[in-house]
Amino acid sequence: MTNELIAxxxxxxxxxxxxxxxxxxxxxxxxxxKGYTITLITLFLxxxxxxxxxxxxxxxxxxPDIFNSMLVYDTFSATFISLFLFGGFLTLxxxxxxxxxxxxxxxESFVLLLFxxxxxxILSMAKELLTAFIALEIASMSVYVLVGxxxxxxxxxxxxxKYLLLGSFSASFYLLGMMLIYxxxxxxNLDAIAEYILHTELxxxxxxxxxxxxxMITIMFKIASVPFGAWVxxxxxxxxxxxxxxxxxxFKIAVFAFALRVFLLDYITFESIYDPLIIGGxxxxxxxxxxxxxxxxxxxxxLAASSVVHSGYLxxxxxxVEVNNxxxxxxxxxxxxxxxxxxxxxxxxxxxISKGGDVLITYDDLNxxxxxxxxxxxxxxxxxxxxxxxxxxIGFIGKFYIFTSxxxxxxxxxxxxxALSAFVSIxxxxxxxxxLYFKESVHLNVDYGYKVSLxxxxxxxxxxxxxxxxxxxxxxxxxxxxxNKLTQHSIESLGL
Amino acid sequence: MSTLxxxxxxxxxxxxxxxxxxxxxxxxxxxxxxxxxxxxxVSLKLYVDFDPNAPMQFVEYKVWIYEYGINYFxxxxxxxxxxxMMNAILMPLVAVALYKQRDKHGYWIHLLFVQGGxxxxxxxxxxxxxxxxxxxxxxxxxxxxxxxxxxxxxxVTMKFNMYTILGSLMMLxxxxxxxxxxxxxxxxxxxxxxxxxxITLSSTQSILVFSGFMLAFAIKIPIxxxxxxxxxxxxxxxxxxxxxxxxxxxxxxxxxxxxxxxTLFNETSHAxxxxxxxxxxxxLIFFGISAMNQTHxxxxxxLSSASHLSLIVVGFFIYDVYGxxxxxxxxxxxxxxSAALFLMVGMLFExxxxxxxxxxxxxxxxxxxxxxxxxxxxxSIVGVPLTAGFVAEVLIILGAFNYNxxxxxxxxxxxxxxxxxxxxxxxxxxxxxxxxVTKNFQDLRxxxxxxxxxxxxxxxxxxxxxxxxxxxxxxxxxxxxxxxxVPKNDK
Numbered sequence: 001m002t003n004e005l006i007a008x009x010x011x012x013x014x015x016x017x018x019x020x021x022x023x024x025x026x027x028x029x030x031x032x033x034k035g036y037t038i039t040l041i042t043l044f045l046x047x048x049x050x051x052x053x054x055x056x057x058x059x060x061x062x063x064p065d066i067f068n069s070m071l072v073y074d075t076f077s078a079t080f081i082s083l084f085l086f087g088g089f090l091t092l093x094x095x096x097x098x099x100x101x102x103x104x105x106x107x108e109s110f111v112l113l114l115f116x117x118x119x120x121x122i123l124s125m126a127k128e129l130l131t132a133f134i135a136l137e138i139a140s141m142s143v144y145v146l147v148g149x150x151x152x153x154x155x156x157x158x159x160x161x162k163y164l165l166l167g168s169f170s171a172s173f174y175l176l177g178m179m180l181i182y183x184x185x186x187x188x189n190l191d192a193i194a195e196y197i198l199h200t201e202l203x204x205x206x207x208x209x210x211x212x213x214x215x216m217i218t219i220m221f222k223i224a225s226v227p228f229g230a231w232v233x234x235x236x237x238x239x240x241x242x243x244x245x246x247x248x249x250x251f252k253i254a255v256f257a258f259a260l261r262v263f264l265l266d267y268i269t270f271e272s273i274y275d276p277l278i279i280g281g282x283x284x285x286x287x288x289x290x291x292x293x294x295x296x297x298x299x300x301x302x303l304a305a306s307s308v309v310h311s312g313y314l315x316x317x318x319x320x321v322e323v324n325n326x327x328x329x330x331x332x333x334x335x336x337x338x339x340x341x342x343x344x345x346x347x348x349x350x351x352x353i354s355k356g357g358d359v360l361i362t363y364d365d366l367n368x369x370x371x372x373x374x375x376x377x378x379x380x381x382x383x384x385x386x387x388x389x390x391x392x393x394i395g396f397i398g399k400f401y402i403f404t405s406x407x408x409x410x411x412x413x414x415x416x417x418x419a420l421s422a423f424v425s426i427x428x429x430x431x432x433x434x435x436l437y438f439k440e441s442v443h444l445n446v447d448y449g450y451k452v453s454l455x456x457x458x459x460x461x462x463x464x465x466x467x468x469x470x471x472x473x474x475x476x477x478x479x480x481x482x483x484n485k486l487t488q489h490s491i492e493s494l495g496l
Numbered sequence: 497m498s499t500l501x502x503x504x505x506x507x508x509x510x511x512x513x514x515x516x517x518x519x520x521x522x523x524x525x526x527x528x529x530x531x532x533x534x535x536x537x538v539s540l541k542l543y544v545d546f547d548p549n550a551p552m553q554f555v556e557y558k559v560w561i562y563e564y565g566i567n568y569f570x571x572x573x574x575x576x577x578x579x580x581m582m583n584a585i586l587m588p589l590v591a592v593a594l595y596k597q598r599d600k601h602g603y604w605i606h607l608l609f610v611q612g613g614x615x616x617x618x619x620x621x622x623x624x625x626x627x628x629x630x631x632x633x634x635x636x637x638x639x640x641x642x643x644x645x646x647x648x649x650x651x652v653t654m655k656f657n658m659y660t661i662l663g664s665l666m667m668l669x670x671x672x673x674x675x676x677x678x679x680x681x682x683x684x685x686x687x688x689x690x691x692x693x694x695i696t697l698s699s700t701q702s703i704l705v706f707s708g709f710m711l712a713f714a715i716k717i718p719i720x721x722x723x724x725x726x727x728x729x730x731x732x733x734x735x736x737x738x739x740x741x742x743x744x745x746x747x748x749x750x751x752x753x754x755x756x757x758x759t760l761f762n763e764t765s766h767a768x769x770x771x772x773x774x775x776x777x778x779x780l781i782f783f784g785i786s787a788m789n790q791t792h793x794x795x796x797x798x799l800s801s802a803s804h805l806s807l808i809v810v811g812f813f814i815y816d817v818y819g820x821x822x823x824x825x826x827x828x829x830x831x832x833x834s835a836a837l838f839l840m841v842g843m844l845f846e847x848x849x850x851x852x853x854x855x856x857x858x859x860x861x862x863x864x865x866x867x868x869x870x871x872x873x874x875x876s877i878v879g880v881p882l883t884a885g886f887v888a889e890v891l892i893i894l895g896a897f898n899y900n901x902x903x904x905x906x907x908x909x910x911x912x913x914x915x916x917x918x919x920x921x922x923x924x925x926x927x928x929x930x931x932x933v934t935k936n937f938q939d940l941r942x943x944x945x946x947x948x949x950x951x952x953x954x955x956x957x958x959x960x961x962x963x964x965x966x967x968x969x970x971x972x973x974x975x976x977x978x979x980x981x982v983p984k985n986d987k
């Protein structure tokens with residue numbers, strides 16, 4: 001199959017499957033089980049399709065005659081698409097028990113999930129601002145509704161409304177920014193803008209600088225960086241656990257995929273102007289996120305708050321990207337892999353042990369789990385270690401790359417700051433481990449069932465460990481080196 | 497797999513295996529004994545095959561993360577050999593002494609894990625590999641204190657963990673910094689110790705990076721003023737964890753100073769040496785005096801440990817063959833004695849349910865064998881002639897006199913401070929009339945004797961025939977001094 005065909009097939013598969021479930025859901029023979037299975041199969045098939053194209057470096061315009069270079073399918077987008085689809089698949093697979101035991105996962109929820117994935121797939125292929133906006137909105141709109149899925153919960157409705165309002169508000173910045181850029185560069189195509197920037201004096205492109213700044217605000221909002229991320233705790237808290245996992249693990253990465261493309265193609269020239277802003281953003285994001293995470297009493301909210309800190313690390317790497325040194329970009333991609341798998345795993349464990357309940361899982365709810373359910377507790381501990389950046393997990397390698405690239409660019413103090421915030425994060429992540437193992441049990445040997453969900457949790461935990469120590473020299477399973485190569489191919493395929 | 501890889505990975509693999517199979521605790525203990533015995537056998541073979549005159553041996557080199565020049569790079573020399581041997585000898589003996597009391601899977605699994613972690617950290621010659629093991633060996637201790645500790649264990653283990661990780665993270669930044677400097681100067685990334693020592697740093701850079709490393713080591717050892725985690729942690733930790741911490745992990749900190757700081761930042765280390773000698777001597781006195789005032793046995797031994805570790809630091813920073821050999825020797829000697837003492841404190845607690853010196857007394861009357869061994873190990877820590885500690889301390893004092901006559905004088909006199917608190921403790925615990933708590937004190941059982949006798953013999957052997965052991969360390973130290981061309985300070 002050619003890459004172009006795959007580039008068309010993957011979104012088409014998602015879209016048609018979504019529409020099919022939308023119609024089929026009205027039929028009397030529809031059951032939740034069927035909808036779930038169809039969604040999983042769709043995700044699996046499209047994942048297999050897209051993952052087959054990440055092994056080599058490639059880049060093509062998708063149907064240039066029809067789409068006029070709006071969409072590009074390169075290793076970069078293929079990698080991210082595979083990641084989203086894998087993330088969607090994992091989220092659903094782990095959340096099986098949650099979905100079975102709740103009533104609000106109707107057929108629309110699967111449709112919305114597929115639509116949002118469709119939006120993200122297009123977003124990561126978009127090479128044009130307007131297409132990207134539409135794709136971003138498709139994804140966002142679906143996620144807004146997914147957040148408010150549980151209509152009976154006041155919290156969910158509040159979260160939905162808050163997210164919708166703020167999200168739409170922030171999207172308007174994007175539109176304004178795009179307009180400003182178009183006013184000066186006379187194009188919304190990223191290549192054309194890059195061309196214009198390159199051939200114009202820096203001080204005479206104020207509109208582009210201002211417009212890019214506005215677009216950056218939207219991106220900052222979506223990745224929940226301080227001060228634009230005030231929504232994150234409430235929304236993550238209100239959304240049901242699988243959706244929170246999905247937002248933290250997948251949606252955030254999609255936004256970063258687009259941010260990275262825009263940044264590397266266009267903004268990179270303004271690096272000197274933006275770097276202070278990004279550094280400032282990174283610092284306040286890490287401080288703010290850490291403070292938020294420390295004071296939480298529920299594990300779910302702690303994870304939500306700590307996802308802000310992780311955005312801070314990513315901003316550190318973003319600040320380290322330079323015109324002739326893309327190590328920062330590699331670091332971002334690797335860190336996204338790391339955060340993706342750890343966050344999905346961590347939220348997945350929570351959704352697995354909450355059994356569809358509406359409760360917030362507090363630290364005390366985890367007490368004694370280590371004794372009763374050693375496998376679940378060990379997996380959760382591994383995810384926590386990875387999020388904390390403890391060596392021998394993939395999270396450590398991610399932090400290692402980010403700090404190295406920061407030091408390489410000369411931001412040593414920023415790296416030290418990152419290390420300090422990693423130090424603080426030890427507190428709230430290890431607190432989970434303390435509760436898992438060192439406190440007396442409250443569980444009366446609950447049987448969680450759903451061995452398949454458990455299996456996927458364990459697989460994720462294994463990936464986390466393998467990504468931290470693994471090498472293809474042993475057992476011939478792709479390890480750190482292969483992930484490195486993948487990030488390199490991806491960044492190179494952008495054609496900088 | 498070759499020798500060093502077996503030493504590192506066999507215990508870790510065994511630990512992982514034991515975690516996944518939930519089998520009878522008796523079988524777990526058997527597997528533990530089996531694995532640690534194999535490790536002991538392999539280490540003894542290593543010791544016999546070790547060639548004292550070659551610099552770095554049994555080197556293994558495998559590419560790990562090639563993009564960043566991080567490799568699996570391990571090797572052993574005279575100084576690391578000592579810690580490897582201690583690690584191999586102590587672990588099975590701990591089990592022999594404790595096997596009746598500890599009936600939890602986790603206890604043995606974590607001990608196996610930490611053994612592998614320490615082996616890895618000692619043998620690593622690649623900085624990232626070292627960092628990996630350095631952090632990973634922390635986890636089992638964290639778990640052991642939390643799971644099997646006493647008192648405010650959760651708070652204590654968290655504090656210990658965070659304290660140590662703060663140091664480690666600063667070390668990480670330092671490692672990354674010099675790696676980036678290496679890349680700027682040589683064009684490629686490398687984390688190998690032998691590559692990185694070729695970089696040139698300005699004195700400010702060098703001091704800052706040195707401090708990053710030193711912070712991690714100073715916390716682990718601990719050097720004054722980074723000792724505030726120490727006594728609480730030792731007090732709360734179960735016997736196995738205390739032995740690992742005092743006999744092995746703390747030594748690893750001093751070893752790392754020698755291995756990494758002296759190799760990478762020779763000039764800086766040289767320049768700051770007087771401060772660390774001062775700090776070490778102050779710590780020696782400070783911890784000694786603090787130990788004197790302790791009423792809790794474990795806390796007292798914790799501080800006494802810290803006091804001796806300060807002496808080891810002094811010995812290293814003296815930069816002299818005597819100092820280096822003496823410190824390396826003291827690392828081993830103190831590891832044996834303190835491990836044995838903490839074991840005996842564990843036995844004491846198991847019999848009397850108390851750690852307080854004041855509530856003990858008269859043990860010598862009811863349990864003469866226990867008293868004999870207890871007194872023997874306590875005296876060997878002090879450095880009474882014929883014990884290993886004596887040889888080491890004499891060497892360090894010689895080195896100190898070589899360095900500067902005043903420093904030598906101060907070192908020689910302050911070592912005596914250990915006498916004060918040890919004798920005080922011995923007289924209170926062992927002598928006097930037996931009281932309610934100690935009147936039914938049971939003497940050493942057979943399996944406990946099995947654990948202690950080899951240690952006692954080793955202490956004696958090292959005290960009476962030091963040459964046999966020193967011959968493995970000395971060439972390394974000589975080689976190091978020659979290579980670095982350290983100027984002799986003959987003031």
